[in-house]
Every structure is written in structure tokens, then in C-alpha cells.
Amino acid sequence: MTRLRIAGGRVLRPDATVERADVLVDSESGDIVAVGDPEDVPEGDETLDAEDGLVMPGLVNAHTHVAMTLLRGYADDKELDAWLREDIWPVEGELTPEDVRAGTELGLLEMIRSGTTAFADMYFHEEEVVDAVEDAGLRARLGYGVVTLGKDEDGAREDCEQSLATAREFDGAADGRVETAFMPHSLTTVGEEYLREYVPEAREDDIPLHYHANETTDEVEPIVEGEGQRPLEYARDLDMTDESDFVAHGVHLDAAEIDLLAETGTSVIHCPASNMKLASGMAPVQDLLDAGVTVGLGTDGAASNNDLDVFDEMRDAAMVGKLAANDASAVPAESVVRMATEGSASALGFDSGRIEEGANADIAVVDLDAAHLTPHHDLVSHLVYAARGSDVRHTVCDGAVLMRDGEVLTLDAEAVRQRAEERAAAAVERAE
Numbered sequence: 001m002t003r004l005r006i007a008g009g010r011v012l013r014p015d016a017t018v019e020r021a022d023v024l025v026d027s028e029s030g031d032i033v034a035v036g037d038p039e040d041v042p043e044g045d046e047t048l049d050a051e052d053g054l055v056m057p058g059l060v061n062a063h064t065h066v067a068m069t070l071l072r073g074y075a076d077d078k079e080l081d082a083w084l085r086e087d088i089w090p091v092e093g094e095l096t097p098e099d100v101r102a103g104t105e106l107g108l109l110e111m112i113r114s115g116t117t118a119f120a121d122m123y124f125h126e127e128e129v130v131d132a133v134e135d136a137g138l139r140a141r142l143g144y145g146v147v148t149l150g151k152d153e154d155g156a157r158e159d160c161e162q163s164l165a166t167a168r169e170f171d172g173a174a175d176g177r178v179e180t181a182f183m184p185h186s187l188t189t190v191g192e193e194y195l196r197e198y199v200p201e202a203r204e205d206d207i208p209l210h211y212h213a214n215e216t217t218d219e220v221e222p223i224v225e226g227e228g229q230r231p232l233e234y235a236r237d238l239d240m241t242d243e244s245d246f247v248a249h250g251v252h253l254d255a256a257e258i259d260l261l262a263e264t265g266t267s268v269i270h271c272p273a274s275n276m277k278l279a280s281g282m283a284p285v286q287d288l289l290d291a292g293v294t295v296g297l298g299t300d301g302a303a304s305n306n307d308l309d310v311f312d313e314m315r316d317a318a319m320v321g322k323l324a325a326n327d328a329s330a331v332p333a334e335s336v337v338r339m340a341t342e343g344s345a346s347a348l349g350f351d352s353g354r355i356e357e358g359a360n361a362d363i364a365v366v367d368l369d370a371a372h373l374t375p376h377h378d379l380v381s382h383l384v385y386a387a388r389g390s391d392v393r394h395t396v397c398d399g400a401v402l403m404r405d406g407e408v409l410t411l412d413a414e415a416v417r418q419r420a421e422e423r424a425a426a427a428v429e430r431a432e
């Protein structure tokens with residue numbers, strides 16, 4: 001057994017306390033095998049120096065479209081529908097598998113550098129995302145995003161079948177680090193007849209569902225008018241609110257929908273930066289937490305954020321959560337850290353997000369000696385209100401070191417950056 005010892009640091013425990021401790025990881029099983037007083041933790045074969053650092057669970061970005069890094073800064077300052085139709089979808093129509101690979105690698109590089117160890121992705125050419133994740137060493141729940149709107153019946157069916165085939169083929173890939181889901185884009189961009197036909201197929205194979213829901217009022221109103229139901233009631237009647245399912249956004253929810261989410265166990269992935277930038281609205285996060293809904297955190301794509309830094313997202317979640325509740329005590333730092341770690345991991349079905357014996361060894365070590373993190377009254381506060389992705393010193397996933405002392409070991413950072421730059425420019429040129 002190869003053992004990695006993360007030594008000399010302070011450790012963020014699942015109850016949000018911080019203690020001086022060492023962490024021992026079994027690099028073969030990918031599990032944490034001991035957490036405790038340095039004198040009680042057995043020696044490792046390899047050591048990661050966590051002196052002056054905080055050892056915390058790797059962050060989990062539970063909703064993104066990772067290859068959209070290629071479109072970062074391409075189209076800003078528009079609301080969702082116009083942004084997608086006028087700017088994003090025309091370029092996405094030009095993206096080749098190689099483009100998606102290049103954009104994904106850029107996103108993975110950014111995630112590893114900022115302490116993210118797991119994520120959920122909805123996109124196309126998803127086989128490229130699987131390969132990139134396998135090489136870069138992260139953990140992910142991946143799926144092909146279905147849109148039937150604007151397609152004829154053959155095209156729509158092809159899309160649904162592609163999503164199911166992707167989910168079946170790649171589940172368990174990358175030594176089990178990749179799991180999958182059936183991913184209808186949203187309740188308004190996928191026709192009811194297709195949801196009625198294909199959701200039962202996913203259920204038969206125990207494939208979870210991930211989709212955008214209640215993101216904008218434009219998405220809620222047609223369902224209320226057409227079906228006489230709130231969107232999540234419509235989703236429940238289509239068997240789309242299982243415990244294993246997770247929806248992105250959940251901005252415009254009424255009280256009955258919040259109860260429905262709590263009763264069914266369907267998780268909500270809060271994406272505050274995207275919701276603010278596209279002026280979609282403010283999600284009722286404190287109400288969701290009070291109702292017992294599992295809430296995770298996601299950046300959404302880098303074109304509506306415009307980065308994949310979950311530290312940034314935590315700060316946004318705390319800030320907008322208070323504004324939405326009109327209460328400065330709402331969505332406190334501890335709840336936000338929980339959302340970005342255990343909450344997201346649980347939504348994605350991963351046994352990660354906590355530094356505890358038996359959990360996946362998905363870990364980030366944050367440097368605490370920066371000026372903007374001094375003094376150390378409350379380290380949980382710092383993670384949410386003061387830290388940045390660039391404060392991460394080491395990133396470990398599944399027991400493997402992906403970044404040591406700021407150097408990413410699984411990707412050639414400069415080559416990744418150059419390829420993405422070239423591919424992004426060429427794709428935009430083809431589209432214009």
C-alpha cells in the first residue's frame with residue numbers, strides 16, 4: 001500500500017471545527033485512512049507539506065459546462081435567452097470534438113489550480129470530457145445535454161438516445177472516477193413526449209437525471225400556462241424528481257416546490273454568479289436549507305461566470321443569500337462551505353466532501369500565510385469571504401496528487417492554455 005501523509009497543517013473537520021492534525025491517505029484505494037494527532041498517525045511513503053496551511057475537502061463544482069471556457073468573455077451582459085440564442089448556440093454549433101477537448105482541459109487546469117476535485121458536466125462530445133478527466137485525475141459526473149427544441153423527430157430522438165448511450169457507456173470510466181447521468185437540458189428545451197419516453201429508460205438502468213430547472217421566469221411561465229402546474233410539479237409527474245436527481249439553479253421556486261424537493265430528496269445546485277450575471281434572479285437558498293433540501297454549489301459555464309473558481313462562488317453564495325433573505329445572518333459561512341463540499345458531493349452521489357476516515361481522499365490544502373488571510377480569527381469565514389482559488393497549494397483527488405506546491409502535475413499548463421486560445425479563436429471565426 002502506498003501512503004501519502006498530509007502533514008503539519010490544520011484540518012477542517014466535518015463539524016466545521018478546525019484542529020491541528022495530519023491526514024493519511026491510501027493512494028491505491030483512494031481513501032482517507034487516518035486523521036488525527038500527528039503522533040498517532042502512521043508514517044507515509046510520501047509527504048505533502050501542509051505547514052501554515054488548511055487541509056480541507058476538495059471543492060465540488062456541481063454544475064458546469066466545462067468546455068465553455070473557450071467562450072469566456074465572448075458574450076457578456078445579456079439575459080439568458082438572448083445570450084444563448086444570439087451568441088452561444090451559434091458558436092457551440094461549430095465546436096468539434098477537439099475543441100471540446102481543448103476547452104475541457106483548460107477548465108480542468110483551472111479547477112485543479114483552485115482546489116476543485118470533482119464536478120458535474122453537461123455538454124456534447126462528452127467522450128472527450130471523459131478522456132480529459134481520466135488523464136487529469138479529477139472525479140466527475142458527466143452527461144450529454146439533450147435539446148429537442150428546433151429539431152425534427154429523428155434529430156430529437158437521436159439526441160435522447162445519445163444521452164442515454166453516453167450515460168451507459170462511460171459509467172465507471174477512469175477507474176470509477178467518472179459516473180454519469182441522463183441530462184435533458186431543461187423542462188422547456190426538451191419536449192414532453194421525449195421526457196415521457198426516455199426518462200423511464202434512464203430509471204430502468206438506475207441512471208440519475210440532471211437538468212436546468214426554474215432558472216428564469218421565462219422558463220417557469222410557459223409551463224405554468226401550458227400545464228397548469230409549477231415546473232417541478234410537472235417534473236415530478238414525469239418521474240424526474242428522484243433522490244438521485246439534481247437540478248441546476250432553482251431560482252424561481254414557490255413554497256410547494258421547495259417542499260416537493262425536500263420530500264423527494266432531489267438536490268438543487270445553486271449557481272449564484274451565473275444567476276447574477278444573467279440577471280436570472282436570486283435563489284431562495286436559506287429557505288431551501290431550512291426545508292432540508294440538499295443544496296450544492298456550481299459555477300455554471302465559464303461564459304456566464306466568468307471563471308470556475310468555487311471560492312468565488314462561495315463568496316457570491318453568501319452575499320446574494322443574505323440579499324435574497326433580506327437578512328445578514330442568512331446563508332452563513334459554515335452553510336456555504338458545507339454546500340461547496342458535502343452538499344455538492346452528496347448531490348452528485350460521491351463519498352467526498354469531508355475529511356474523515358473512509359471518505360474519498362479528495363483534498364485541497366490552502367495557504368494561510370497570505371496578507372489577505374491574516375489574522376486567523378475564523379478560518380471558515382476566510383474560506384468564504386477572503387480566500388481565492390489562487391491560495392490553493394496542493395490538490396489531491398482519489399489519493400493522487402494533482403497539484404503540488406502550485407504546480408499541476410497531470411496537465412501541461414502552457415500547452416493547454418495555447419491550444420485553448422487557438423481553438424477558441426478558430427471556432428469563433430467559423431461562427432461569425
Ligand SMILES: CSC[C@H]1O[C@@H](n2cnc3c(O)ncnc32)[C@H](O)[C@@H]1O
Pocket residue numbers: 065080084088089092122123124144145146147185212215274300301304
Ligand atoms: C446541451 S449542452 C448544455 C447547454 O447548456 C447551455 N447553457 C450554459 N449555461 C446555461 C444556463 O445558465 N442555462 C441554460 N443553459 C445553459 C450551454 O451553452 C449548452 O448549450
Ligand SMILES: [Zn+2]
Pocket residue numbers: 063064065212248300301
Ligand atoms: Zn448550466
